[in-house]
Amino acid sequence: MTGAQYAERTLVAYRMHAGRAAANWARAQRKPSVFLKRFAAGLPPGGRALDYGCGIGCEMAWLRRLGFRVEGVDGTLxxxxxxxxxxxxxxxxxxxxSACRLEGGRxxxxxxxxxxxxxxxxVFRSELQKLRRAxxxxxRLGLTLAWGRRKGxxxxxxxxxxxxACYTLPEALRFLKGWRVLEARTAVGEERSGRWIRILAEGQ
Known part of the structure; x- marks a missing residue:
């Protein structure tokens, strides 16, 4: 199966269960996470921020209330x-x-x-390159990934x-070549259940 086919399969799953996912995110994101606050603290006042995979827009709303000019992208309509x-x-x-073209340096x-x-x-690697150009x-990039070894x-x-696609921390960092990594750690019980990878990085 190609990357595009995996992506479409995921979008179909989200469309089928959109109400369940939206309700879960609304509960989980009632308050900004510590990691989101750390990301925002490194942005210039009034800066332009993109939420790439914004879901129902909870985190966008928090960034907007802080005065940032926000935009969002999500493949589930x-x-x-x-x-x-x-x-x-x-x-x-x-x-x-895959269909989203981002303006360079925006x-x-x-x-x-x-x-x-x-x-x-x-595909993850190529998307990171696209984000760096944007x-x-x-x-600053604020990235959350799933921790582990499972992919499927x-x-x-x-x-x-x-x-x-789950990653160990060393594996995830190999995708960040060309970035200046400011913070990289695993986190348990922050905002969502399970173990996750949190990365803050700067484009170069």
């Missing part, structure tokens, strides 16, 4: 529409990552919370049918 409703007047692109920061985990490693020099389609999950 129900989620993109919910993000627009939560953030009136904000640009939200309803396209899969963003001071890009936030991607457990979104790129749905891409096979080779940042201003020295712009989930069957017994609360949203079955999604592709998941």
């Amino acid at each position: 129900d989620f993109a529409e919910a993000a627009r409703r939560r953030n009136p007047g904000v640009r939200v692109i309803g396209l899969p990552f 963003y001071d920061g890009i936030w991607s919370n457990a979104a790129l985990i749905h891409l096979p490693p080779a 940042l201003v020099p020295g712009g 389609v989930l069957t017994g999950d609360w949203i079955p049918g999604r592709y998941f």
